[in-house]
Structures are given as C-alpha cells and as structure tokens.
Amino acid sequence: MKPKNPFKIFIVDDDLFCLNIYEQHLHNMGYANILLFDNGLSCLHNLTEEPDIIFLDYGMDELNGLDVLKKVKHSNPSIYVVFISAQDDIETAVDSIKYGAFDYIVKGQNDGKKIEQVLEKIDHIK
Numbered sequence: 001m002k003p004k005n006p007f008k009i010f011i012v013d014d015d016l017f018c019l020n021i022y023e024q025h026l027h028n029m030g031y032a033n034i035l036l037f038d039n040g041l042s043c044l045h046n047l048t049e050e051p052d053i054i055f056l057d058y059g060m061d062e063l064n065g066l067d068v069l070k071k072v073k074h075s076n077p078s079i080y081v082v083f084i085s086a087q088d089d090i091e092t093a094v095d096s097i098k099y100g101a102f103d104y105i106v107k108g109q110n111d112g113k114k115i116e117q118v119l120e121k122i123d124h125i126k
Contacts, residue, residue: 006033006052007031007033007052007053007119007122008033008034008035008049008050008051008052008053009026009031009033009034009035009051009052009053009054009055010034010035010036010037010043010046010049010051010053010054010055011023011026011034011035011036011037011054011055012036012037012038012039012040012042012043012054012055012056012057012060012065012068013038013055013056013057013060013084014038014039014057014059014060014061015057016038018057018084018107019036019038021111022055022084022111022115023036025111025112025115026115029116029119035049035051039060039061039062039063040056040060040062040063040064040065040067040068041062041063043056043068043072044063044068044071044072044075047072047075047076047079050076051079052079052080052122052126053079053080053081053082053119053122054072054079054080054081054082055082055083055084055115056068056069056081056082056083056084056101057083057084057085058083058085058086058087058092058096059085059086059087065083065085065096066092066095066096066099069081069083069096069099069100069101070099070100073099073100077100080102080122081100081101081102082101082102082103082104082105082115082118083096083101083103083104083105084105084107084111084115085104085105085106085107086106086107086108087106088106092104102118102121102122103118103121105118
C-alpha cells in the first residue's frame with residue numbers, strides 16, 4: 001500500500017512569510033517531507049535530495065524562477081515544477097510552461113486551493 005502523501009516537496013521563495021504559509025498548508029494536507037529554500041541557488045545545490053515537486057517563486061534575487069526552472073529540468077526533467085508567483089503576467093506564465101513548468105499559480109488568488117488541485121493532478125499522473 002502506498003503512503004498517503006509520499007512526495008518530497010521543495011518550496012523556494014525569498015519571502016519567508018510565504019514559505020511558512022505554504023509549508024503549513026502542506027503539513028495540514030498531510031505532507032511531511034518538505035524542505036524550504038529562500039533562494040534558487042540553495043534549491044539547486046540540494047537537488048541531490050531528489051524532490052518530486054518544487055513550488056517555485058518567480059521573482060527572486062540572483063537567479064529568477066525561470067533560470068532555476070531551466071537548471072532543474074536540465075538536471076532532472078521528471079521533477080514537477082510549479083510556479084507560485086506574484087507575477088500576474090500571461091507571458092511569464094507561458095514562458096514557464098514552455099520551459100517545462102507543470103503549472104503556474106498567481107499568489108493571493110486562492111493559493112491553498114490551487115496547490116491542492118495541482119497536487120491532485122500530479123498524484124493522478126504518478
């Protein structure tokens with residue numbers, strides 16, 4: 001029997017408030033294997049931890065989310081990358097999907113519910 005929520009999840013956001021909110025929401029959903037990163041470089045350095053899913057902010061210093069996405073997909077194309085970003089721009093969302101993001105969530109618009117929906121979609125695929 002497969003565990004209820006076996007996914008290893010990374011959350012990458014330079015906003016510590018968002019990191020903690022998303023982590024708490026995932027814990028409330030029954031996910032326990034969650035690692036937090038406040039920048040893209042730290043996330044990339046920890047890909048050896050083999051995450052299944054990465055929730056990724058777009059607008060970060062040093063490396064933006066698109067740069068991180070490209071490097072993640074180059075390293076391991078099977079990782080599901082989901083943007084959670086304040087960038088409410090269709091071109092940004094389209095670019096992220098073009099480079100391999102699984103989905104794009106705009107911050108502040110029912111984040112929690114959309115995270116649940118994305119995780120259900122991924123669970124059905126895996």
